[in-house]
Amino acid sequence: MRKSFYHYLMKHRQPAAKDDLTRFANAAYDDHSFPKQSEKYDEISSYLEMNGSYLESMTIFDQAWDHYLIDEKV
Incomplete structure (x- = not known):
């Protein structure tokens, strides 16, 4: 079963943001409306x-x- 993009992104959270991906992960974590269960590019991109x-x-x-697609081998 494929993991959601959000689940993938959470692997990149860090207390101190080192790069754009870490900053994105930290911000998505704080965004309570982020589509956490989605695996769909269009849905997340539109959001x-x-x-x-x-x-x-x-x-x-x-x-x-x-990177998500590579990790999930889609």
């Missing part, structure tokens, strides 16, 4: 475009999504 003011660029999400 972040409307509500992801904590992302400097959607490129950060796209890179994280690519």
Whole structure:
């Protein structure tokens, strides 16, 4: 069974943000409306475009999504 993107992202949380992925993970954790169960790119991307003011660029999400797909071997 495939894990949600949020579950993947939470593996990258750190107390002190070292890079864009860690900052994204920390911010998503604090975002109580983040679609935590979703495995769908379009759903998460749309959500972040409307509500992801904590992302400097959607490129950060796209890179994280690519790593998620590799980790989940989709």
